Amino acid sequence: MALETINALLKQGEGTKLEFKEARFALPKNLFETICGMLNNEGGDILLGVSDIGTVTGILPEQVDKMIKDLINLSNDPQKINPPNVVTPNKYMIGEHWIIHIKLPADSQVHRLSNVVYLRVGDADLRIREPQKIAELVSRKNTRYSENAILHYLKFEDFKQDLFAKVRNLIRSNYADHPWLALDNIQLLKSAGLWKRDYQTGEEGYTLAAALLFGKDEVITDIVPHYKIDALVRIANAFRYDDRAYIQTNLVEAYEQLLAFVGKHLPDKFHLQGNQRISLRTAIFREVVANMIVHREYTSANPCRLIIGRDSVETENANKPNGDGLIDLLVGQTFPKNPTIVRFFIQLGRAEELGSGARNVAFHTKSYAGRRKPEFLEGHIFKMKIPIPVFNGEGVSEGVSEGVSEGVSEISQSRVDHEQISPVSIEIVNRLFDKEIGDGNFDRLKNANKLEIMRIVELVNKMEGLKSGEIAIRLGKPQKTIERQLSKARKLNILRFLGPPKTGGYYFTEYFENRITDDDDN
Numbered sequence: 153m154a155l156e157t158i159n160a161l162l163k164q165g166e167g168t169k170l171e172f173k174e175a176r177f178a179l180p181k182n183l184f185e186t187i188c189g190m191l192n193n194e195g196g197d198i199l200l201g202v203s204d205i206g207t208v209t210g211i212l213p214e215q216v217d218k219m220i221k222d223l224i225n226l227s228n229d230p231q232k233i234n235p236p237n238v239v240t241p242n243k244y245m246i247g248e249h250w251i252i253h254i255k256l257p258a259d260s261q262v263h264r265l266s267n268v269v270y271l272r273v274g275d276a277d278l279r280i281r282e283p284q285k286i287a288e289l290v291s292r293k294n295t296r297y298s299e300n301a302i303l304h305y306l307k308f309e310d311f312k313q314d315l316f317a318k319v320r321n322l323i324r325s326n327y328a329d330h331p332w333l334a335l336d337n338i339q340l341l342k343s344a345g346l347w348k349r350d351y352q353t354g355e356e357g358y359t360l361a362a363a364l365l366f367g368k369d370e371v372i373t374d375i376v377p378h379y380k381i382d383a384l385v386r387i388a389n390a391f392r393y394d395d396r397a398y399i400q401t402n403l404v405e406a407y408e409q410l411l412a413f414v415g416k417h418l419p420d421k422f423h424l425q426g427n428q429r430i431s432l433r434t435a436i437f438r439e440v441v442a443n444m445i446v447h448r449e450y451t452s453a454n455p456c457r458l459i460i461g462r463d464s465v466e467t468e469n470a471n472k473p474n475g476d477g478l479i480d481l482l483v484g485q486t487f488p489k490n491p492t493i494v495r496f497f498i499q500l501g502r503a504e505e506l507g508s509g510a511r512n513v514a515f516h517t518k519s520y521a522g523r524r525k526p527e528f529l530e531g532h533i534f535k536m537k538i539p540i541p542v543f544n545g546e547g548v549s550e551g552v553s554e555g556v557s558e559g560v561s562e563i564s565q566s567r568v569d570h571e572q573i574s575p576v577s578i579e580i581v582n583r584l585f586d587k588e589i590g591d592g593n594f595d596r597l598k599n600a601n602k603l604e605i606m607r608i609v610e611l612v613n614k615m616e617g618l619k620s621g622e623i624a625i626r627l628g629k630p631q632k633t634i635e636r637q638l639s640k641a642r643k644l645n646i647l648r649f650l651g652p653p654k655t656g657g658y659y660f661t662e663y664f665e666n667r668i669t670d671d672d673d674n
Contacts, residue, residue: 158244158253161197162206166275169196174209175252176201179219182277184226184233187256188265189272191237192289195258196272201251210249217243219252221329228331228343234264236343238331240498260297260491261345262290290350296472298451299361299490302348303375306358308338311366315404316340319500322404326501341366344499345492361492364450369401378453381406381444383413385460403445403493407502410441410458417460419541420616422665423519431617432520437465438502439509440538444469446497447489447534454533463542464524471534479510479528513538580664581606584644600640604629608637608658609646617650617657 164170173180190196201211220241226232227239241254269280280286316337323330332340341347346362363375381399388394397413399406420433444467448456452470459466472489488494497503510528517526521539529535607627620638624631641647646664650656
């Protein structure tokens, strides 16, 4: 998909939002004039290793990674470009040549290169010298992007301090040499564009974006009293809800909580992308959740909702629209509503470059929910409708099993009774037990409970990637009991644990999946 975008850009001519630059041996000297100019206008794309007429001339292979590292470091240097704007370049092989693609979204701040303001006009990067024109540019940015609002009395002490370590870990997992990792907490905030100086008024301070990303819960509520994300399940009870979660915390942890709510209530499917197994549910809804969070208009009191229904997930959030009506993903243009927040999420690895997220949702939905297509509706309330596998009776009982607002009494409804276990699960688990015992491995299976293992198998079949604690809650059993049966299931070659200890979960082994497939075919 990325190569398709690159090839499409190569067929276009240079203009306000597209620049080609030859860079065989080193970064072009005037590269940052273009970067500064595009950031101060509507963003754009820069292709290094391409001539002015769109011919791929390439970059020396031994220079590609060095150029990318230099780009990242220089874009984070306030002595070079101020305020800094960390770019995330990507390399691609076109034919026999390497090129580098730099994607620049529109930005909410006015940038200076060596204290000079540049503006992209046509295919030129113009110096803006007149104070009046600079003031007009600042005013236009401030009016358009509310995330820039300076909060004069917001102090560093108002931020959730343990969040900085989490943010660094996320950045490190995405890019081990990221320049932000070498900064202290205050420097990181400034480098991320969360401290701002208004060059018209002389005011400076932390911004609304800083409060939303790092603020303590009570601080965010005081600044934006209407802020919350309302997540609902409406399947069995379509008029009220089966489960509900109010999320009122910083955006970094709100993303995690909302994605966990989706993971709790939606099924996942076995899917191979190339030769790599991926979670379709995660691939789709990480984009949906990120979109809700980074593009919301936070000064509006209109509610932000995610509603899981029988055959679709629908979302709505306040928006500053750039148009009206259904978005065509092939030709429609996308605009960041909060560029600083978007850029921050990109550094965390939680958002894609602008426009690709919705296309990824559309691509993966084909495998997840069939021919039904997702819908994205632009307006003062931005809406998404994402198809999901249709819930049947069993799906409802599983999907509503963990009512957050209903508490412990709801958990008992999540138990998988013997009558709910499919004949395939019963037959195969029985057969595996008989085989192991017949092979003289009885001691390894001592204290194994076939019924509990069957229940676990049925649960994992509906919702892969669960941790032992989550399985215990759904089955209404002590976690130690479940962990003991999980150990037996691993010895039977039924289950395996995939992923890091804190974020991984249980999946079927290829051996067990093959047994299920064989039995289904028979």
